[in-house]
Amino acid sequence: MAKTGSNWRTIVLVAVLFISFIMFGFGLAIYGNTLTKWWIPVVPAITFAAVTMPIFIKRWHSLTESYSLIYNGVCHLFTSFSVAYFLFLGCNYFMADDSTLVVEKTEVVKKYSKAHTRYRRVGRNRRVPDGHYYTYHILLRFSDGREKEQEVILQSYNRIRTGSSRDVKVENGLFGLSVIKH
Numbered sequence: 001m002a003k004t005g006s007n008w009r010t011i012v013l014v015a016v017l018f019i020s021f022i023m024f025g026f027g028l029a030i031y032g033n034t035l036t037k038w039w040i041p042v043v044p045a046i047t048f049a050a051v052t053m054p055i056f057i058k059r060w061h062s063l064t065e066s067y068s069l070i071y072n073g074v075c076h077l078f079t080s081f082s083v084a085y086f087l088f089l090g091c092n093y094f095m096a097d098d099s100t101l102v103v104e105k106t107e108v109v110k111k112y113s114k115a116h117t118r119y120r121r122v123g124r125n126r127r128v129p130d131g132h133y134y135t136y137h138i139l140l141r142f143s144d145g146r147e148k149e150q151e152v153i154l155q156s157y158n159r160i161r162t163g164s165s166r167d168v169k170v171e172n173g174l175f176g177l178s179v180i181k182h
Contacts, residue, residue, distance in 0.1 A: 006065060013063045017075070020082040027086040030093045035146055035170070035178040041092075045084035049077045056080075092173035100172040101181070105165045106140040109147065111157065113137070140166060148180070 031041065053076055060072035113134045120130040136157035141147050152160070160166070169181045 009063055009065060013075075016063065016079060020079045023086040024082040027082070027089050030086075030089040033180045033182075034089060034093065034173070035142070035148055035180065040177065041085060041088050044088050045081045048084040049080040052080055053077065088175070092175045092177050093179050095174040096171040096179050096181070097174075098171065102170050103167050104142055104170050106142050106168050108138050108160055108162055108164050108166055109141045110139040111137070111160060111162055112139075113157070138166075140168065142168075 027041075031038075034041070053073060057069060057072050057076055060075050061067060064072055064075060066072060113136050115132050115134055117129050118131045118133050119127040121127050136152050136154055137149055138152055138157070138160055139147055139149050170178050171181055173179045
């Protein structure tokens, strides 16, 4: 028979993991507007998760009801990594210095579209393919050699030519990473 209160622990554990997924998703969305290599925000997040792991790994028992160090360690690593990743990129983006706003001329190196399958629901737990839809992307090259992919709407995609220039507003973030402001 289950212990009294284990339902609440399970609900809290699922809520914590769900919030971690949401924070990781927001971190990825913010990374889309940050001009940096992928590993630069990952290193501080992994470092934070690894440093705090010995301190908090045994406290995860109260939520997971497990004494497995591997299970509790994975829960801690994912949760703390997601929080640190979001906070690092979020603080860099939202606390950007407005006085460093620069309009940079970029060159459109490449433009392309991606096909995606659209699905429709036909039953309670059943989805079937129902045609395709497209997303439109351009690859921008900055004057210092950095490249960034941007998704654009069809109207803009049709007007943009490869080799043309495009103005992008860039600010310096709190941690020195450049961010694109719209």
